[in-house]
Amino acid sequence: MKVMAHRGDSGKYPENTMLAFEKAAEAGADAIELDVQLTRDGEVVVIHDERIDRTTDGTGFVKDYTYKELAQFNAAKLHPQTAEFQRIPAFEEYCAWAKQAGIETNIEIKTGVYYYEDIERKTLDIIRRHGLEDKVMFSSFNHVSLLRIKELMPEAVCGALMGRAGIGNAGYYCRTNGFAFYHPDYEGLTREMAENCKNHGVGLNVWTVNSMEGLERLYEWGCEGIITNFPGVARGWLDSVERSGCSLPLHHQMVGRR
Numbered sequence: 001m002k003v004m005a006h007r008g009d010s011g012k013y014p015e016n017t018m019l020a021f022e023k024a025a026e027a028g029a030d031a032i033e034l035d036v037q038l039t040r041d042g043e044v045v046v047i048h049d050e051r052i053d054r055t056t057d058g059t060g061f062v063k064d065y066t067y068k069e070l071a072q073f074n075a076a077k078l079h080p081q082t083a084e085f086q087r088i089p090a091f092e093e094y095c096a097w098a099k100q101a102g103i104e105t106n107i108e109i110k111t112g113v114y115y116y117e118d119i120e121r122k123t124l125d126i127i128r129r130h131g132l133e134d135k136v137m138f139s140s141f142n143h144v145s146l147l148r149i150k151e152l153m154p155e156a157v158c159g160a161l162m163g164r165a166g167i168g169n170a171g172y173y174c175r176t177n178g179f180a181f182y183h184p185d186y187e188g189l190t191r192e193m194a195e196n197c198k199n200h201g202v203g204l205n206v207w208t209v210n211s212m213e214g215l216e217r218l219y220e221w222g223c224e225g226i227i228t229n230f231p232g233v234a235r236g237w238l239d240s241v242e243r244s245g246c247s248l249p250l251h252h253q254m255v256g257r258r
Contacts, residue, residue, distance in 0.1 A: 001218065001219055001223055001224065001225060001226060001238060002030040002031060002104075002205075002224060002225035002226075003028065003029050003030050003031070003225070003226060003228065003231050003234045003235050003238065004029065004030065004031040004032070004033045004106050004205060004225050004226065004227040004228070004231075005020075005021075005024030005027070005029040005031070005032050005033060005227075005228070005229075005231040006033050006207065006208050006227045006228055006229045007020060007033065007034060007035070007048060007229075008020025008021040008023065008024045008032060008034070009021075009023040009024040009027055009029075009229075009230075009231055009232065010229045011210070011228075011229035011230040012079070012082060012230075013079055013082050013083065014055070014075055014076040014077070014078055014079045014082070014083050014086050015048065015055060015078065016034055016035060016046045016047055016048055016055070016075070016088075016089070017075050017076065017083070017086035017087075017088075017089060018086065018089050018093065018094070018097065019076075019082075019083050019086050021034075021089075021094065021097065021098075022097075022101075024231050025101050025103050027231045027232030027235060028231065028232065028235035028236075028239075029103070029231035029235065030103075030104060030225075031103060031104035031105060031106055031225070032098070032103060032104070032105050032106070033105075033106040033108065033207075033227050034046050034094065034105065034106070034107060034108065035047060035048040035107075035108045035110050036091055036107060036108070036109060036110060036119065036123055037050065037062045037063070037110045037114075037116060037119070038062070038063060038116040038117075038119050038122070039062060039063065039065055039066055039067045039070060040063060040064055040065055040066050041066040041067060042118075042122065043066075043067035043090055043091075043092075044090070044091035044092070044119065044122050044123050044126060045062065045067060045070060045088050045089065045090055045091060046088065046089045046090070046091055046094055047062060047075075047088050048110070049062075050062060050063070050110065050113050050114055052065075052070070052073060052088070054077075054078075055075055055077055055078055056073040056074055056075045056077055056088065057073055057074045057077055058070075058072075058073035061114075063114060063116070067090060070087075070088050071087045071088065071090075072087075073087070073088065074086065074087075075087060075088050091123065091126055092126050092129075095126055095127060095129075095130040095132055096130060098130070098132060098135065099130045099131065099132060099135075102135075103135070104135050104136070104137075105132070105135060105136045105137075106136075106137050106138075106139060106159070106205070106227070107123065107136055107137070107138050107139070108138075108139045108140060108161065109123065109138060109139070109140040109142070109145040109146075109149070110140075111140060111142040111144075111145045112140065112141040112142045115142070119145075120145055120148045120149050120152060121152055124149070124152055124153055124156075133153070133155070136156075136157075137156075137157040137158065137159060137180075137181070138156055138157070138158045138159070139158065139159040139160070139161045139181075139183050139205075140160075140161055141161045141162070141163070143160055143177065143179075146158040146159075146160065146177075146179060147177065147178075150178055157180050157181070158178070158179045158180060158181070159179060159180070159181030159182065159183040159203075159205055160173070160174050160177070160179045160181070160182055160183060161183045161207075162182070162183065162184050162185065162188075163185050163188070164185040164187050164188035165188060166184050166185070166188045166189065166193060169196060170182045170184070170193060170196060170197055170202070171196040171197040171198070171199055171200030171201075171202045172196075172200050174197070174200070174202040175200045175201060175202055179202070180202065180203060181202060181203045181204065181205050181224070182197050182202050182203070182204055182205075183204075183205050183206070183207060183227075184204070184206055184207075185206075185207060185208075186206050186207060186208065186209050186214055186218070189204075189206055191221060194221045194222070194223065198222065203223075203224040203225075204218075204221075204223040204224055204225070205223070205224060205225035205226070205227060206218055206223055206225070206226055206227065207226075207227035208227055208228060208229060209226040209227065209228045209234070210228055210229055210230060212237065214226070215234060215237055215238075219238075219241065
């Protein structure tokens with residue numbers, strides 16, 4: 001079961017920043033999960049929200065700023081104790097680092113609220129420039145974006161993101177549309193849903209798993225990956241399971257938002 005660091009090591013460091021990505025790699029994450037959006041001048045940037053208000057000291061929409069303007073804001077707003085200043089990374093910068101680090105990346109295309117023009121092609125162009133085709137997968141709540149990715153790069157690995165309600169017969173849905181993975185909310189996932197995906201040859205990467213109970217359950221269900229804010233804790237737990245063949249007690253809890 002792979003450990004995917006949710007927006008980097010976001011339980012401890014400012015989410016979707018180079019610091020959080022570097023710390024996730026140091027903590028033993030197998031992959032980084034991040035989000036991409038487009039600036040006014042067409043640059044692919046790494047940030048979760050369509051607005052910059054929550055995570056930076058600025059205000060307004062990503063799409064209304066050039067990248068040069070966005071880079072002036074401090075993206076360490078939520079974790080001032082671990083970083084004085086972190087900029088919103090350009091996806092180009094991230095890919096250069098990921099190539100050197102040899103880490104995999106789960107790229108969420110953020111077209112669910114605002115549909116950015118040509119974001120899929122722009123993202124793929126950067127990935128190809130850095131030779132990361134075999135080190136990335138794509139996810140989105142907007143499955144039209146995933147179909148567009150598959151059109152532009154047929155060999156692309158895609159995962160259909162879903163909220164707590166999920167979708168009935170998810171395995172069949174994903175297989176029919178060429179999505180190798182289903183990415184459900186942990187809170188809504190049941191064993192029956194997991195088995196449905198397995199029966200259709202569809203893998204499961206589940207978000208956001210921040211408890212030992214969740215780790216144990218998903219490990220037992222044979223899920224391919226968990227997306228967590230605490231990659232170091234998850235890595236340590238999985239390593240201990242592999243060494244001893246048994247899990248840690250449930251009272252050892254990870255903390256943080258889902």
